Amino acid sequence: xxxxxxxxxxxxxxxxxxxxxxxxxxxxxxxxxxxxxxxxxxxxxxxxxxxxxxxxxxxxxxxxxxxxxxxxxxxxxxxxxxxxxxxxxxxxxxxxxxxxxxxxxxxxxxxxxxxxxxxxxxxxxxxxxxxxxxxxxxxxxxxxxxxxxxxxxxxxxxxxxxxxxxxxxxxxxxxxxxxxxxxxxxxxxxxxxxxxxxxxxxxxxxxxxxxxxxxxxxxxxxxxxxxxxxxxxxxxxxxxxxxxxxxxxxxxxxxxxxxxxxxxxxxxxxxxxxxxxxxxxxxxxxxxxxxxxxxxxxxxxxxxxxxxxxxxxxxxxxxxxxxxxxx
Amino acid sequence: xxxxxxxxxxxxxxxxxxxxxxxxxxxxxxxxxxxxxxxxxxxxxxxxxxxxxxxxxxxxxxxxxxxxxxxxxxxxxxxxxxxxxxxxxxxxxxxxxxxxxxxxxxxxxxxxxxxxxxxxxxxxxxxxxxxxxxxxxxxxxxxxxxxxxxxxxxxxxxxxxxxxxxxxxxxxxxxxxxxxxxxxxxxxxxxxxxxxxxxxxxxxxxxxxxxxxxxxxxxxxxxxxxxxxxxxxxxxxxxxxxxxxxxxxxxxxxxxxxxxxxxxxxxxxxxxxxxxxxxxxxxxxxxxxxxxxxxxxxxxxxxxxxxxxxxxxxxxxxxxxxxxxxxxxxxxxxxxxxxxxxxxxxxxxxxxxxxxxxxxxxxxxxxxxxxxxxxxxxxxxxxxxxxxxxxxxxxxxxxxxxxxxxxxxxxxxxxxxxxxxxxxx
Numbered sequence: 001x002x003x004x005x006x007x008x009x010x011x012x013x014x015x016x017x018x019x020x021x022x023x024x025x026x027x028x029x030x031x032x033x034x035x036x037x038x039x040x041x042x043x044x045x046x047x048x049x050x051x052x053x054x055x056x057x058x059x060x061x062x063x064x065x066x067x068x069x070x071x072x073x074x075x076x077x078x079x080x081x082x083x084x085x086x087x088x089x090x091x092x093x094x095x096x097x098x099x100x101x102x103x104x105x106x107x108x109x110x111x112x113x114x115x116x117x118x119x120x121x122x123x124x125x126x127x128x129x130x131x132x133x134x135x136x137x138x139x140x141x142x143x144x145x146x147x148x149x150x151x152x153x154x155x156x157x158x159x160x161x162x163x164x165x166x167x168x169x170x171x172x173x174x175x176x177x178x179x180x181x182x183x184x185x186x187x188x189x190x191x192x193x194x195x196x197x198x199x200x201x202x203x204x205x206x207x208x209x210x211x212x213x214x215x216x217x218x219x220x221x222x223x224x225x226x227x228x229x230x231x232x233x234x235x236x237x238x239x240x241x242x243x244x245x246x247x248x249x250x251x252x253x254x255x256x257x258x259x260x261x262x263x264x265x266x267x268x269x270x271x272x273x274x275x276x277x278x279x280x281x282x283x284x285x286x287x288x289x290x291x292x293x294x295x296x297x298x299x300x301x302x303x304x305x306x307x308x309x310x311x312x313x314x315x316x317x318x319x320x321x322x323x324x325x326x327x
Numbered sequence: 328x329x330x331x332x333x334x335x336x337x338x339x340x341x342x343x344x345x346x347x348x349x350x351x352x353x354x355x356x357x358x359x360x361x362x363x364x365x366x367x368x369x370x371x372x373x374x375x376x377x378x379x380x381x382x383x384x385x386x387x388x389x390x391x392x393x394x395x396x397x398x399x400x401x402x403x404x405x406x407x408x409x410x411x412x413x414x415x416x417x418x419x420x421x422x423x424x425x426x427x428x429x430x431x432x433x434x435x436x437x438x439x440x441x442x443x444x445x446x447x448x449x450x451x452x453x454x455x456x457x458x459x460x461x462x463x464x465x466x467x468x469x470x471x472x473x474x475x476x477x478x479x480x481x482x483x484x485x486x487x488x489x490x491x492x493x494x495x496x497x498x499x500x501x502x503x504x505x506x507x508x509x510x511x512x513x514x515x516x517x518x519x520x521x522x523x524x525x526x527x528x529x530x531x532x533x534x535x536x537x538x539x540x541x542x543x544x545x546x547x548x549x550x551x552x553x554x555x556x557x558x559x560x561x562x563x564x565x566x567x568x569x570x571x572x573x574x575x576x577x578x579x580x581x582x583x584x585x586x587x588x589x590x591x592x593x594x595x596x597x598x599x600x601x602x603x604x605x606x607x608x609x610x611x612x613x614x615x616x617x618x619x620x621x622x623x624x625x626x627x628x629x630x631x632x633x634x635x636x637x638x639x640x641x642x643x644x645x646x647x648x649x650x651x652x653x654x655x656x657x658x659x660x661x662x663x664x665x666x667x668x669x670x671x672x673x674x675x676x677x678x679x680x681x682x683x684x685x686x687x688x689x690x691x692x693x694x695x696x697x698x699x700x701x702x703x704x705x706x707x708x709x710x711x712x713x714x715x716x717x718x719x720x721x722x723x724x725x726x727x728x729x730x731x732x733x734x735x736x737x738x739x740x741x742x743x744x745x746x747x748x749x750x751x752x
Contacts, residue, residue, distance in 0.1 A: 044330045048337055078444055079420075079421035161584045163581055180580035180584055183579070183580035270717075271583070273720055273721060290414045292717075
């Protein structure tokens, strides 16, 4: 077996005595070279990652710190602020409007999370090997994801118009008198939830398709040999092996759904009497910050939401060992 | 490429991306502090903030004349829709990006004046004789004028002549009372064609403010309390709710889904209490231009109509105060007022331009709006009008939906307004 002595070792790997001899053969001093190369590599690492880290600090971390500070202040109409301590937090925790907005947000998030079972079902259907036109289906499902939220909101608003909208016109054909979807408190939040499902479905489907394709065929074959039917294979094999993807989608989608603002702003709008029954926490934040001009209170609202989302995500991570099967 | 070169290239690229993000736009050249030369000769660009895009062609015409006098000043228009106008304005003032000259109305003016957002105007060489003194006084603080009034929009009864002809009713005129409107609305409502007699929106300026005044009520009394729960005010609001209850108007959900004027312009409603600013839009909407006209508002106990006063103000934080003042002043001149009136878009504040307004749209009886200014009451305003006005929709919605009686809803509105007024003090 050849000794390592004649092989040139790259990088800052620890050298064996034989290699040192090899280094000596190259005519350099090995000990002095090692720390200098490590320092150089570290320097390049910092330099290359630097812009991203600076951007992260400047545009994410620093604003969070500032928002936390502003949540303890009160603001004047055109700027300027003064310290007021925990007043803003006390106001929020006692405010029925905040509680209502939180309830609206949770209801909306729950409805829009129905995109996940729907996405799994559609992904499984799309994954059939004998399906033709799979690419077409994938594009169609993904189109809403790449459409601007404002365009989505405006279009759905027109379609959901109580008198002249497409949805109610279609219902009239089958003899159903549709409600005024976006101005009836009973249906407004459901309508928003459905649009939320529509907008997010494509993203979920793409992720689930990728997850399905990572399930090895041998597992299914073995199951078939053991006599497992389709439903059994789906619930006992597909779902458990898909659970890492499902976990990821649940976490990401619940974070996004809890922060929904654009659909309320575009589809409902501030002069709609259903606003108290549909406004989400972020919409309330917008209203308090920019319409009522109380930026201190708004900072407190948004910081509380941050704590809530962090808490929920931490809870989901803890629960994952119960239902997520890795490898 | 070596690691070093790669690293430098990445950092340079990232830094150049950062500078590209910075706010480029020109606010004009920086004036050195203490410079008091009256003649502004270096090229400046000022921004003019407005909320109605229909005015832009008129202003661009006026701008041509303006540039003959001040060739070095360029005016850029910043149009923001009315719903978002004040939100954006307050934010832009806080961040120092506000337009140099912008529109306000008499009910939003106090907030900006109180908070030192406006610059006093140099009126030494300006001829303001065409403007009623009362209007000018509204914008004068401690003897200095802070805004040039430029429009006094009022509200009239727009009606669809075709629908009136088909139902065999005489057109509305100055003799009409509330009962006449109610009768006409009942006759004109045609459920089989989806046509309503009138639009009864949940709106103040084009709705209940007028009828509250006409019933003899007040929204904010002189003593600083709210009169919204007085019997007169309740009558004024009940006038509208009655139409919805009787089915002669689209209900609240319908007027929320489809804007109030859209019901009128699509001939699905025969009558509409609409502002003077609707005139030029209606004239250029082919579906209705030939068969709508306007009459004075039907009389309640009195003839009073709600009116606003639009005013041009200069921002205190403007970096081009001289140029901004010059533009705002130019808009008060007879020529500018007449150009604005002739476009049919606005009732001018200056008496000298009123004829131009009357002649602007011969197809409509727009003289009505001028006549109504005589008996008009300003829209209610307080130090922070928006604080309570933005909540009126939420508080009055139950009355429109029939969930609450008008008296109950008005009672709660009055409480809310009283609380807001107390907070201002």
